[in-house]
Amino acid sequence: MIKELLTKILSKSPQKTFKMPQNDSQETKKLTSEMDINLKILQAFFHLCEDIVSKEFLLDLPTPTRAFIIYAESLCDPVMVNESILKSLMQENFFRTLEISTAEANLPEIILQRLLPNHQTQLVSDIQQLSNFLLSGHLILVIDGYSTAIATAVQGFEQRAVNEPSTEQSIRGPRDSFVENLSTNVSLLRRRISSNRLKYQSITLGELTQTKVGICYIQGIANDKIVEEVKVRLNKIDIDSILDSGYIEELIADESFTLFPLVQNTERPDRTAASLCEGRIAIIVNNTPSVLIVPCTIVSLLQASEDYYNNSLFATLIRIGRFIAINIALLAPAITVAIFSNNAELIPLTFLTSVAGARSDLPFPISIEIILMELTFELLREAGVRLPKTVGQAISTVGGLVIGQAAVTAGIVSPITVIVVSITAIASFVFPDYSIGTSIRILRFVLIILSSILGIFGIVSGLMVILYHLCGLRSFGVPYLWPIAPLSVSDLKDTFFRAPWWAMSARPRLTGAEDPIRQASKRGPTKPDKG
Amino acid sequence: MDKEKISGTQTGMLLFTLITATSILFVPGIIVQRTGQSAWLVTSFSCLAGVISLLIVLKLGQRFSRTTLSKYSEIVLGKVMGKVFCLAYVLFFFINNTLTIREFSEFLSYSLSFGSSILLLIIVIVAVAGFGAYKGIEVIVRANQFVLPLFIISFVCLFGLALFKADYERVLPLWEKGIQPLISDSAVPASLFGEIVVLIMLLPIVNKPQEVWSKSLWAILASMGFITLCTLIMITVVGPNLSGHLLFPFWNFVKSIEYGNYVQRIEGFIFFFWLTIIMIKTTLLYYLTCLITAQIFGLKSYYPVVCYLAPLQVTAATFVSSNTIQLQDIFRKYWPPFALFFEIALPLFLLTVAVIRKKRGN
Numbered sequence: 001m002i003k004e005l006l007t008k009i010l011s012k013s014p015q016k017t018f019k020m021p022q023n024d025s026q027e028t029k030k031l032t033s034e035m036d037i038n039l040k041i042l043q044a045f046f047h048l049c050e051d052i053v054s055k056e057f058l059l060d061l062p063t064p065t066r067a068f069i070i071y072a073e074s075l076c077d078p079v080m081v082n083e084s085i086l087k088s089l090m091q092e093n094f095f096r097t098l099e100i101s102t103a104e105a106n107l108p109e110i111i112l113q114r115l116l117p118n119h120q121t122q123l124v125s126d127i128q129q130l131s132n133f134l135l136s137g138h139l140i141l142v143i144d145g146y147s148t149a150i151a152t153a154v155q156g157f158e159q160r161a162v163n164e165p166s167t168e169q170s171i172r173g174p175r176d177s178f179v180e181n182l183s184t185n186v187s188l189l190r191r192r193i194s195s196n197r198l199k200y201q202s203i204t205l206g207e208l209t210q211t212k213v214g215i216c217y218i219q220g221i222a223n224d225k226i227v228e229e230v231k232v233r234l235n236k237i238d239i240d241s242i243l244d245s246g247y248i249e250e251l252i253a254d255e256s257f258t259l260f261p262l263v264q265n266t267e268r269p270d271r272t273a274a275s276l277c278e279g280r281i282a283i284i285v286n287n288t289p290s291v292l293i294v295p296c297t298i299v300s301l302l303q304a305s306e307d308y309y310n311n312s313l314f315a316t317l318i319r320i321g322r323f324i325a326i327n328i329a330l331l332a333p334a335i336t337v338a339i340f341s342n343n344a345e346l347i348p349l350t351f352l353t354s355v356a357g358a359r360s361d362l363p364f365p366i367s368i369e370i371i372l373m374e375l376t377f378e379l380l381r382e383a384g385v386r387l388p389k390t391v392g393q394a395i396s397t398v399g400g401l402v403i404g405q406a407a408v409t410a411g412i413v414s415p416i417t418v419i420v421v422s423i424t425a426i427a428s429f430v431f432p433d434y435s436i437g438t439s440i441r442i443l444r445f446v447l448i449i450l451s452s453i454l455g456i457f458g459i460v461s462g463l464m465v466i467l468y469h470l471c472g473l474r475s476f477g478v479p480y481l482w483p484i485a486p487l488s489v490s491d492l493k494d495t496f497f498r499a500p501w502w503a504m505s506a507r508p509r510l511t512g513a514e515d516p517i518r519q520a521s522k523r524g525p526t527k528p529d530k531g
Numbered sequence: 532m533d534k535e536k537i538s539g540t541q542t543g544m545l546l547f548t549l550i551t552a553t554s555i556l557f558v559p560g561i562i563v564q565r566t567g568q569s570a571w572l573v574t575s576f577s578c579l580a581g582v583i584s585l586l587i588v589l590k591l592g593q594r595f596s597r598t599t600l601s602k603y604s605e606i607v608l609g610k611v612m613g614k615v616f617c618l619a620y621v622l623f624f625f626i627n628n629t630l631t632i633r634e635f636s637e638f639l640s641y642s643l644s645f646g647s648s649i650l651l652l653i654i655v656i657v658a659v660a661g662f663g664a665y666k667g668i669e670v671i672v673r674a675n676q677f678v679l680p681l682f683i684i685s686f687v688c689l690f691g692l693a694l695f696k697a698d699y700e701r702v703l704p705l706w707e708k709g710i711q712p713l714i715s716d717s718a719v720p721a722s723l724f725g726e727i728v729v730l731i732m733l734l735p736i737v738n739k740p741q742e743v744w745s746k747s748l749w750a751i752l753a754s755m756g757f758i759t760l761c762t763l764i765m766i767t768v769v770g771p772n773l774s775g776h777l778l779f780p781f782w783n784f785v786k787s788i789e790y791g792n793y794v795q796r797i798e799g800f801i802f803f804f805w806l807t808i809i810m811i812k813t814t815l816l817y818y819l820t821c822l823i824t825a826q827i828f829g830l831k832s833y834y835p836v837v838c839y840l841a842p843l844q845v846t847a848a849t850f851v852s853s854n855t856i857q858l859q860d861i862f863r864k865y866w867p868p869f870a871l872f873f874e875i876a877l878p879l880f881l882l883t884v885a886v887i888r889k890k891r892g893n
Contacts (some may be wrong), residue, residue, distance in 0.1 A: 067623060072707075072792075075571070111859050184556045269793070293721060314722045342644065343644075343799060345645075345796060345799070346796055346798075346799035346800075347790060347796060348793060348795050348796055350792055377740045381537060390710070454644060454647065454651075454652075454655065455643065455644050455647075456643050456644070456799060456803065456806075457639055457643055457644045457647075457652070457806065458655075460806040460807060460810070461656070461658075461810070464659050464674070464807060464810045464811075465659055465662055465805070467674045467807075468659075468662055468663045468666050468670055468671075468674055468814075469666075469680070471666070471670040471671075471673035471677070472666045472667070472669075479672065479673065481677060483673065484677055484678040485673035485675075485676040486538070486541065486542070486672075486673055486676060487541075487676045
């Protein structure tokens with residue numbers, strides 16, 4: 001009920017007031033066959049856009065024909081414009097050899113087919129389409145007497161090179177990460193999965209930004225229904241701008257209000273490729289290096305790609321450690337509060353006396369202390385993110401030390417608080433996925449408050465509410481806690497444990513059910529016969 | 532509401548939770564008082580009640596497959612009587628849940644949250660249960676699947692620790708007072724085993740009803756073994772006489788396990804998971820109360836009922852008894868006949884009428 005109310009309040013929207021002046025007539029405007037009028041139309045269309053430049057010139061036909069090119073200076077490579085377009089258009093001998101009659105009929109097509117050495121050329125006549133091409137780095141050639149223009153791609157703008165991932169680092173495994181450019185990102189996936197079954201389709205979203213959004217999946221492994229669902233949800237989006245995949249993440253999630261990420265985001269191509277091979281679907285958004293992966297489960301958020309490259313026993317131990325870490329990050333402060341405020345009987349007496357002695361002459365109750373220190377730490381962490389790189393780390397570590405140390409010696413907080421907060425902090429940096437860490441951080445505070453009121457029972461009730469919430473979550477139809485709840489024993493091999501590769505003969509049942517066999521069984525290592 | 536589906540395994544696990552959650556804490560104490568050292572044998576008699584109840588419910592389920600209780604009770608008994616029959620079950624689930632919540636909060640204020648106000652505890656429990664019930668049965672069974680293994684692991688650790696503290700002489704002499712007290716004392720656990728009657732509500736939403744028989748039987752046997760083991764170990768560690776005089780002997784038994792200066796006070800960690808289990812149980816009963824109420828009145832969804840039930844549940848749980856002793860008394864004297872009437876007699880009555888009137892489902 002509360003949720004419906006909130007949704008209602010939040011989704012109240014004012015009526016659209018701004019109308020595009022060109023949108024008065026419903027029909028799409030077309031180019032005319034008069035070049036001057038075309039030029040006027042286009043100049044009016046791009047009024048006050050100084051980076052859209054046009055240049056008139058003559059085509060060397062028997063009857064010299066006027067033409068002009070128009071392009072966005074900011075998006076195009078001037079060398080390409082000059083060398084490959086203008087040079088070939090101003091060549092004399094080509095037009096001399098043309099027969100007049102054919103040339104008169106469809107000059108643009110001839111130019112398109114025989115003159116422009118470019119892999120991306122197209123005929124356009126519709127103004128809106130033409131402006132889309134122009135704004136995505138195409139050059140438009142308009143010839144006098146023809147109502148069709150030619151668009152050729154001459155993009156050339158600065159972009160970041162493929163370098164190491166900044167948030168999901170690994171010791172072993174590939175070291176490239178996604179960049180802002182969509183086609184580069186797709187190429188990173190194609191290089192890993194050289195199969196015609198890797199499908200890639202794109203749509204354009206965002207009225208202003210016209211952001212290209214690509215969907216990648218492997219046909220025959222990914223569940224068709226989920227693929228369809230992804231497309232339906234993406235097509236439902238009607239928003240003015242998409243500047244990062246985070247926009248899309250919130251727009252296509254199953255649940256309107258939840259702290260937990262229902263869509264996984266990653267900047268590692270190897271991780272994305274592995275997810276694709278499990279039958280998941282990747283959503284790549286132009287201009288952002290974070291690629292979305294659906295469906296996502298809480299288990300997939302707690303797996304690092306490195307787990308699959310290291311020795312399986314070691315990876316299993318690391319994973320179990322990670323599950324312990326998530327519990328520490330969520331519960332350690334709350335349990336400390338519970339023990340010192342309500343349930344002193346829960347720890348051995350000797351330990352209790354030594355710790356309680358240290359706390360005897362402190363001004364605040366433990367709950368205030370812990371919350372204070374946790375808040376301090378969160379602020380430091382945030383400051384560390386915002387500060388320039390050179391200062392950031394020093395400030396955060398030194399600040400933590402100084403504040404912790406000074407607070408203890410000044411008798412404001414007890415050493416045990418500092419220890420607990422530090423352990424919690426360390427544990428909360430263990431998650432391979434940043435977004436799950438944020439949800440844990442928020443819930444930690446909720447549990448601290450609950451446990452200061454009701455002790456251990458408060459923690460349990462809080463955890464039960466969280467558990468009910470988690471069990472009710474779905475990501476594109478896949479239960480969020482799968483394969484733990486609902487339990488799927490065969491899929492546990494890749495949850496708390498990481499089975500060796502020769503044992504993982506089946507794909508995860510809920511995402512890769514279309515083609516469950518990953519490899520033939522019993523192809524593992526064998527010792528040669530002694531003989 | 533009607534689209535939800537649960538699997539046979541999930542049902543079995545849910546029934547296990549339902550039976551063990553309350554039994555663990557209250558049954559050992561109650562049966563040890565009269566039967567002394569032979570108490571651990573009691574549950575093997577009482578689980579028959581569960582099996583009988585299960586058989587009746589499954590027969591009903593076969594006769595009227597994929598129909599809800601509210602529908603087929605009306606088919607069998609006529610419109611008005613059918614509604615009355617279902618109202619009886621509303622009452623049963625409600626009172627059952629009231630007592631469960633009350634026991635739970637009494638125990639909490641006695642042990643983990645010593646001295647907390649019972650009302651506050653009840654409000655928190657009902658709030659959590661209401662939230663879970665609002666989420667629906669699928670969520671409840673999944674949450675159960677999540678916590679039940681943890682609960683079992685924690686108890687296996689407990690048994691492992693207790694083994695070295697046990698004195699097996701304490702179970703002798705067996706059959707000291709003959710078999711009579713064993714049978715007469717099996718009423719309380721029997722009423723808990725009989726709670727398997729919730730299947731009457733769950734059967735229509737199980738995706739493979741043919742699995743239910745075996746899985747439920749496993750659930751009954753497993754919980755029987757589990758409670759037997761708990762009682763046995765409690766008797767061997769604490770002793771029958773002392774256990775008979777304590778309010779929550781099982782709690783004291785867990786408290787008493789110590790190894791040196793380090794392994795002591797493990798009860799918090801052991802009971803941590805037990806708390807989750809019993810939360811699931813109250814949530815399930817709460818959900819069933821809401822569901823059957825909504826079905827009787829033909830509501831489209833049970834969500835509104837969830838809100839209206841919460842204050843009722845809090846009030847009922849607060850005023851059901853004035854202290855723990857009285858509650859134990861209710862549990863020992865009045866609860867078994869009351870519960871067994873709903874768990875065996877009523878379904879049996881419905882089945883007989885259905886057989887006599889030759890009513891069948893689709």
